[in-house]
Every structure is written in C-alpha cells, then in structure tokens.
Amino acid sequence: AQKVTQAQTEISVVEKEDVTLDCVYETRDTTYYLFWYKQPPSGELVFLIRRNSFDEQNEISGRYSWNFQKSTSSFNFTITASQVVDSAVYFCALSEAKGSARQLTFGSGTQLTVLP
Amino acid sequence: AAGVIQSPRHLIKEKRETATLKCYPIPRHDTVYWYQQGPGQDPQFLISFYEKMQSDKGSIPDRFSAQQFSDYHSELNMSSLELGDSALYFCASSHDGSDTEAFFGQGTRLTVV
Numbered sequence: 377a378q379k380v381t382q383a384q385t386e387i388s389v390v391e392k393e394d395v396t397l398d399c400v401y402e403t404r405d406t407t408y409y410l411f412w413y414k415q416p417p418s419g420e421l422v423f424l425i426r427r428n429s430f431d432e433q434n435e436i437s438g439r440y441s442w443n444f445q446k447s448t449s450s451f452n453f454t455i456t457a458s459q460v461v462d463s464a465v466y467f468c469a470l471s472e473a474k475g476s477a478r479q480l481t482f483g484s485g486t487q488l489t490v491l492p
Numbered sequence: 493a494a495g496v497i498q499s500p501r502h503l504i505k506e507k508r509e510t511a512t513l514k515c516y517p518i519p520r521h522d523t524v525y526w527y528q529q530g531p532g533q534d535p536q537f538l539i540s541f542y543e544k545m546q547s548d549k550g551s552i553p554d555r556f557s558a559q560q561f562s563d564y565h566s567e568l569n570m571s572s573l574e575l576g577d578s579a580l581y582f583c584a585s586s587h588d589g590s591d592t593e594a595f596f597g598q599g600t601r602l603t604v605v
Binding site: 409411419426483484 | 533535536540548550593594596598
C-alpha cells in the first residue's frame with residue numbers, strides 16, 4: 377500500500393525567509409510518480425511538479441526547488457524568499473504508474489502561512 | 493488552454509436529497525478521476541474511468557455512483573445525502589497514452605444542510 381507522510385501540519389514564516397516542506401513516502405513499486413500541489417484559500421489544486429522514480433535530479437523553478445532522495449524516500453520542497461502569496465496548503469502526492477490509473481495518494485498537507 | 497470544467501461550482505442540498513456533479517475533461521483526455529476532500533482533510537480518491545469503463549475504485553460510498561459518457565464527460569451521482577458528504581469534490585483528467593500528470597478542475601463545493 378502507498379502512503380505519504382507530511383509531518384509538518386502548520387508552518388509560519390516571515391516574508392523573505394526560506395522554508396522547506398517535508399514529504400516522506402512509502403510504496404512497494406519501483407516505478408512511481410511524486411507530485412506537489414498547492415491549494416490556496418480559494419480551494420483549487422494547483423499542480424507544481426511531477427517527478428518519476430527514475431529521475432533523482434533535483435529541480436529548481438524560480439523560487440521553488442525540490443530535493444528527491446530515493447535512499448530516504450523523501451521528496452522535499454523548498455520555497456526561497458517566501459512571499460505572502462505563497463500562503464496555502466501544500467500537498468505531496470504519490471501515484472503508481474500502473475495501467476491506466478494515475479490515482480493519487482495525498483499526504484495530509486502542510487499549511488504554510490507567510491507573514492508580512 | 494482548455495482546462496477541466498466542473499459544474500456546478502457550489503451546491504447546497506438538504507439531507508436525503510440527491511446531487512449530480514458534472515466533469516468535462518480536457519479535450520482528448522480519456523481518463524477521469526473523482527476525489528473527495530472533506531474540511532481540513534486531504535483529497536481522497538473515489539473512482540476513475542478510462543474509455544467509459546470504470547478503471548479503479550477507491551473509497552466511494554455505495555450511495556454514490558458515477559459514469560463516463562461517450563463524449564468523455566463524467567457525472568458523479570450522490571443519493572441519500574448525509575451531512576458528512578459536505579466536501580469539495582474534484583475531478584481530474586488525463587490522457588492515458590501520454591506521460592503526463594492528471595489535471596484537476598476547480599472543484600465543486602457541496603454543502604449538505
């Protein structure tokens with residue numbers, strides 16, 4: 377069975393600070409995908425990144441960066457120089473690449489509050 | 493670019509009533525997924541369809557049913573509504589033959605009173 381753990385329920389930082397959101401996953405599959413989604417107060421799920429299990433290269437996109445470490449089953453997300461607009465719930469998710477299903481298992485989410 | 497369209501965006505129903513949520517996938521997407529997100533909870537997978545056939549089933553109550561039509565849109569039918577069914581319902585779509593993620597709609601917020 378798949379499981380995604382986001383141990384940090386809530387994080388508060390002051391604007392311009394860096395913040396790292398942790399994600400640890402469990403799966404028996406050798407092929408899988410990892411995702412991060414942002415859910416602002418308006419409620420929609422905004423896709424941020426997808427990473428497949430064979431690609432351990434870290435990725436940077438503007439102020440966002442992701443650190444995928446298979447050895448520790450972690451896929452952490454860092455926001456550099458945080459801004460108030462980054463305030464949202466962030467979900468890490470896992471999907472097994474099997475058949476036609478891309479069923480996602482979500483973590484419980486981390487509520488990030490960026491204070492001005 | 494066209495996105496996943498869900499309707500209605502908001503819905504208020506009374507207990508024991510029936511609700512139908514609709515999802516229109518991105519053009520040429522053949523797979524749809526339904527998720528339920530209760531207040532303060534993470535989204536939970538309900539059910540998915542590929543080429544109009546149910547492809548996977550999650551924690552969908554027996555009071556709920558869903559189908560995918562010939563034009564690939566999907567409907568989630570919910571009967572005998574309970575207060576606990578109040579949630580944000582997301583639909584997502586993907587194209588099975590391509591190596592991309594599933595794209596989410598903006599969700600339907602169902603409130604059962």
